[in-house]
Amino acid sequence: MLPRFADIFQQGNRWLNWLEKQPEGSVRPVVIESVTKIMACGTTLMGYTQWSCSLPDCCHTKKVCFRCKSCSCPHCGVKAGAQWIQYLLSLVPDSPWQHIVFTLPCQYRSLVFHNRWLLAEMSSIAADVRQMWSRGYSR
Numbered sequence: 400m401l402p403r404f405a406d407i408f409q410q411g412n413r414w415l416n417w418l419e420k421q422p423e424g425s426v427r428p429v430v431i432e433s434v435t436k437i438m439a440c441g442t443t444l445m446g447y448t449q450w451s452c453s454l455p456d457c458c459h460t461k462k463v464c465f466r467c468k469s470c471s472c473p474h475c476g477v478k479a480g481a482q483w484i485q486y487l488l489s490l491v492p493d494s495p496w497q498h499i500v501f502t503l504p505c506q507y508r509s510l511v512f513h514n515r516w517l518l519a520e521m522s523s524i525a526a527d528v529r530q531m532w533s534r535g536y537s538r
Contacts, residue, residue, distance in 0.1 A: 436467035
């Protein structure tokens with residue numbers, strides 16, 4: 400069985416040893432919180448629910464540990480990302496068309512504002528690049 404991602408942090412107290420070596424305040428609290436959640440995810444530290452067999456002579460029980468639901472967690476974040484994508488896909492109509500936005504960095508906007516012909520030229524170049532890319536063109 401493959402080790403959990405959290406095991407990398409916990410093995411030999413790696414996370415705590417590394418954290419102690421860092422200057423005070425250099426590790427943002429959100430990073431500490433995220434790693435702590437990852438290490439506790441799917442363990443009894445996050446809490447659990449216990450299921451018991453309903454048969455009178457049976458003593459089987461099963462603990463199901465809660466997850467952290469953190470977007471940083473390799474388990475929970477992937478699941479949340481997949482659910483978010485499905486939600487977004489449910490909002491947009493099913494279409495073979497895609498919309499691509501060509502944006503201009505703010506450093507060049509005044510140049511284009513005073514030379515409007517550049518906008519048409521750059522848009523044409525961007526469209527050509529996109530078409531070559533979509534055809535699998537490479538040099």
